[in-house]
Each structure stands twice: as C-alpha cells, then as structure tokens.
Amino acid sequence: MEAQEKSTLLQQESVGEKKHNKHIFSNNKKSLEIYRKSMKKAIKTIGNHLQGRNTPFTGTGISTIKSRIDAIHLENNSSGKSLDFVLEELKDIYLNDCIHFHDPKYIAHLNCPILTPTLVAEAFVSSLNSSMDTYDQSTGGTFIELKLIDWTIEKLGYPKNADGIFTSGGTQSNMMGLLLARDHYIKKHYGIDPKMDGLPPEASKFRVLCSEVSHFSLKKNLSLLGLGQNAVIPVAVDTDFKMNINALKKVIQQQKDLGNIPIAIVGTAGTTDFGSIDPLTEIASIAHQNDIWFHVDAAYGGGLLISEQYKGKLEGIELSDSVTIDYHKTFYQPVSSSGFFMRNKSFVDYIKYHADYLNSKEQEDEGIPNMVKKSIQTTRRFDALKLWFTLRMIGTEGLSTYIEKAMDNALFTADVLRNRNDFEIIHQPEISTVVFRYTPFQENGASYCALNSHIRKAIFNEGKAIITSTKVYNEVFLKFTLLNPLTTRKDLEEVIALIVHHGQEYSLKN
Known part of the structure; x- marks a missing residue:
C-alpha cells in the first residue's frame, strides 16, 4: 500500500472512531457532558409525556401500534440517528400509547406505581452497571x-x-x-x-x-x-x-x-x-x-x-x-x-458452583x-439499590402506608359492590384484589361470560381505565388489582360506572 493511501485510510478510521466513540460512557469531560445533556432531554421527554396524559391508555388499536414499528428498517440506519430523532420516534412507536401503571384507574394486574427514590437508584444501577455475581465486580454493592x-x-x-x-x-x-x-x-x-x-x-x-x-x-x-x-x-x-x-x-x-x-x-x-x-x-x-x-x-x-x-x-x-x-x-x-x-x-x-475465574474455593476460604x-443467575443487576434508596428515604413505616391504603380501597370496593343488586362478588378481599362480575339480569342458569368479557375489552379499548378478567369455575369474572395508593374512592366509583355503562350498552345490542 502506498504511503499516501495508508495515511488516508488511517484518517478515515480515526474519524469513524471519533464519531462512534462519543457514545461510549466514560469518565472524560466530554462523555459526561453528553450524558448530562442526554439524560436531561430524556427526563424532559418523560415529564412532558406524563403531563400530557390523564388516562392509563389511549385506546389505540394493536394493528396500528404494530404497523408503526414494522415500518422501521434497522439495517437502513448504519450511520445512526441523533438523540432528538430517536426520542421523537419513540413517542410515536411507544411512549404515546404505553400503559401507565401509575394512573389511579389502572387496576388490572400486579403492576405497582413506582417510587421516585427508585428512579434515582436506577440511574446509578444502569450508569455504573455493577454486576452482583462477584465482589470484585460490585464491592460495596455486595454488602x-x-x-x-x-x-x-x-x-x-x-x-x-x-x-x-x-x-x-x-x-x-x-x-x-x-x-x-x-x-x-x-x-x-x-x-x-x-x-x-x-x-x-x-x-x-x-x-x-x-x-x-x-x-x-x-x-x-x-x-x-x-x-x-x-x-x-x-x-x-x-x-x-x-x-x-x-x-x-x-x-x-x-x-x-x-x-x-x-x-x-x-x-x-x-x-x-x-x-x-x-x-x-x-x-x-x-x-x-x-x-x-x-x-x-x-x-x-x-x-x-x-x-x-x-x-x-x-x-x-x-x-x-x-x-x-x-x-x-x-x-x-x-x-x-x-x-x-x-x-x-x-x-x-x-446451588453453588465454583468457577476459578469467578468464585474460586480459595476466595471462599478467605471469606470473600x-x-x-x-444464585442461578451469573450476571445480575444491582437491583437491591432501589430498595435501599426506598428504605433510606421513605422508611418502613412510610412504605407500609401504601399497601395499607390499597387494602382499604379493596374493602371499600367490596362493600360498594356487595350493596348493589347488579353485581356478584365472590370473596372478601384478603389483600388488595377484588373478584366480581356484572349481573344485571337475574335469571336461573344465566351465563354472564360474554357480557363481562365484552366489558373488559370495551374499557381497555376506550382507555379511560384498565381492569382485567379471570375465570372462576369456568365463568368469566372481572378483577380489580388495587396497588396504587393514589387511587381514590371517586376513581373506583367512576370505574364501576364505566362497567355498568358498557354492560348496559352490550345488553341493549344483544
């Protein structure tokens, strides 16, 4: 290779490395500045999104959501896009229609709203990327x-x-x-x-x-x-x-x-x-x-x-x-x-197994x-840090009030439904779930499966609330899973009203 050609090639490689190396998170001043700006933009995007939505879902159809992502061709992106571009794209393919577990009318599955201290902890968990398998990959994290x-x-x-x-x-x-x-x-x-x-x-x-x-x-x-x-x-x-x-x-x-x-x-x-x-x-x-x-x-x-x-x-x-x-x-x-x-x-x-490069018997003898x-995992995130932040900032007494509030909501819901003649509730809540069904017509041998299945789907597709269903003795029942301490009695009454509305709508059509 001629000296001039070799020099040109080296220059091109250097430019390519500099272009892509800017994304490597490190302790140099430029990298940290990129990190700060990137996180600031991400937090702003999340904040704007949360302020712009007041329902747990938008009701957007599954085919629409799938088609947006299908339209993206990853191989046509060899040079990469800017963060601003990716954030805008994310709004369209995920953020705008994502399910909001923190919404007080999300009462479907065992998904809890999360605590702000845990989000702070997540920044450390992801950014420093400690692996909890061995002490020499986690040090203080182990303890x-x-x-x-x-x-x-x-x-x-x-x-x-x-x-x-x-x-x-x-x-x-x-x-x-x-x-x-x-x-x-x-x-x-x-x-x-x-x-x-x-x-x-x-x-x-x-x-x-x-x-x-x-x-x-x-x-x-x-x-x-x-x-x-x-x-x-x-x-x-x-x-x-x-x-x-x-x-x-x-x-x-x-x-x-x-x-x-x-x-x-x-x-x-x-x-x-x-x-x-x-x-x-x-x-x-x-x-x-x-x-x-x-x-x-x-x-x-x-x-x-x-x-x-x-x-x-x-x-x-x-x-x-x-x-x-x-x-x-x-x-x-x-x-x-x-x-x-x-x-x-x-x-x-x-469970334990000794690998010389990870946890040799000599290290165990030393008390490391x-x-x-x-663990049955090897590489493992420092997820414990989230609970650490929670206990240090909120404490056990404060933390316990959240589940106690959710349990109070479950008892309130059970009382409301039990005192109506158009609902059937089949258990007394033990923690924070309530299983019931809408039963507007009292006929011997009547099945309410189609009715209650329709109610769940209609409420999800509308997006104002999210509930779920299950089967008990081969019959479809609705279910509230109450974990959000910010869910009010008014919220619960409004969701019950939605159930009645969609149930009556279905009954009129059938």
Missing part, C-alpha cells in the same frame, strides 16, 4: 444487598442462619424453592448429589402439593426441573379460596397410597386472583409431620411483613423452609426486584462474599 437480605430475613422471622439472594422475579424465586426441595429430598433419602449424578429413577414419583389457585410458575418450573407438570398436585380450596387443610391431609395420603412421593408443599401468601393467604401455620405443621419441604410463595403478600396492622396475616411464614418475595409488587419497586430466602444457609450447597454461589 448493600447482604444488608437488605438480612433485613428481610428479620422481617420473615427466620433464624440467623438463614440466607437469601435477589432474583429477577417470583417465577425464578419459586424455581429455586422447588430446586432446593427436590435436591434436599434426594440428598437426604438417596445419598446422592443430584448436581453430579442427576435424578434417581424414583424422581418420576416426586409430587409437589399446592392449592388449586396457586401460581402457574409451579407447573412451569417443575417442567424445567425434569419432574413434569403432572408432578403438581392441586389441593382443593375453601370458600375463601385458601388451601383446605383437611383436603391437604387427604391428598398427601392418597399420593402415598398411589406409591408417589410428596416432596414439597407450596403455601401461597397472596394468590394472583384473590389475594388469598393459605393457613401457613397449619401447613407448616403438616409438612413437618410428613418430612416434606415447605415453600411459601409470598410474591404478592410479602409486603405485609412491614405493616404493623397486617403482618399477622402472614403468621406461620417463619416456619417455612423457603420463601419468595417480589419487591416489585407490594414494595413499590421497578421491575425487576425480587428475593428468594432459605431457612438454612447450608441449602446453598444445592461472592454472591454467584447463591
């Missing part, structure tokens, strides 16, 4: 997470020898509970290490018992753990949709008579549909008598632990072998922020707290 684990363990009433880890959500936490239950049983009764030797032939007979309204993740996880969805044995619930203790005793005996092996019972502290809390103390006693692992899925109800008024609802959780808690539900944290806790830290042995040994 912040450990402090919050100890704090939660104390709230649970677990012994000092307990342990835990932050996870991506309830599904992962439930998987860890079932994994420990499976491997603990195998190690105890067959004397083999399932990590090394796999499952014994008898594993095909392993069974996990849970209420018939427990979370679907149990079936999903048992499939992933090699036991199959059929290993889940549902236990009947009572009229309050809580696990029936007599039914539990019968199911255990039935499974043993069939030659199957019950290895775990899962009690739910806050079912997704009803918020019902199983009788945890009684389940713990039965589990102990039968030498069965007791896991509690408190993904929803875990927030009651910090409420002086309501923590008694979780009595018996301290007797469990493991627990799931979702901070991104009743602790008002952004997704994702969840935790898994085990009664005895020795149970970590069923590498968190990867407790």
